Amino acid sequence: MKFGHTIIYVPDVAASLNFFEKAFGFSRRVLHESGTYGELETGETTLAFAAHELGELNFPTGHVAAHDSPQPLGIEIAFVTPDVPSAHAVAINAGAVELAAPKEKPWGQVVSYVR
Structure with a gap:
């Protein structure tokens, strides 16, 4: 078994694809004609976005809309880069909200968090 993909339910699928293209340099694999x-295109794994309407179909008792949640959800999607501060700045300029500025962890890894 291997990790297949992550799906994030969002209010605007096209806008989410555009953001990840601008902020992180990914290219679009597909946008369904329904939107x-x-x-x-992320390599071996797939990063996907689905409209909240699909979430309502898949989860009949409802789901938490990440963009409406006052706190980050208990999930992260990690991207690896040799220059975290630059990548963080690009994401902010593309419209991300900073959750944690780049910081070196005790084990030497530099991490930052955006939403």
């Missing part, structure tokens, strides 16, 4: 599902 409710799209994927980015």
Whole structure:
């Protein structure tokens, strides 16, 4: 078994694809003609976005809309780069909200968090 993909339910699939293209340099694999599902070309794994309407179909008792949640959800999607501060700045300039500025962890890894 291997990790297949991550799907993030969002209010605007096309806008989410555009953001990840601008902020992180990914290219678009597909945007369904309905506009409710799209994927980015990320290598061996797939990063996908689905409209909240699909979430309502898949989760009949409801789901938490990440963009409306006052706190970050208990999930992260990690991207690896040799220059975290520059990548962090590009993401902020593309419209991300900073959750944690770049910081070196005790084990030497530099990390930052954006939403």
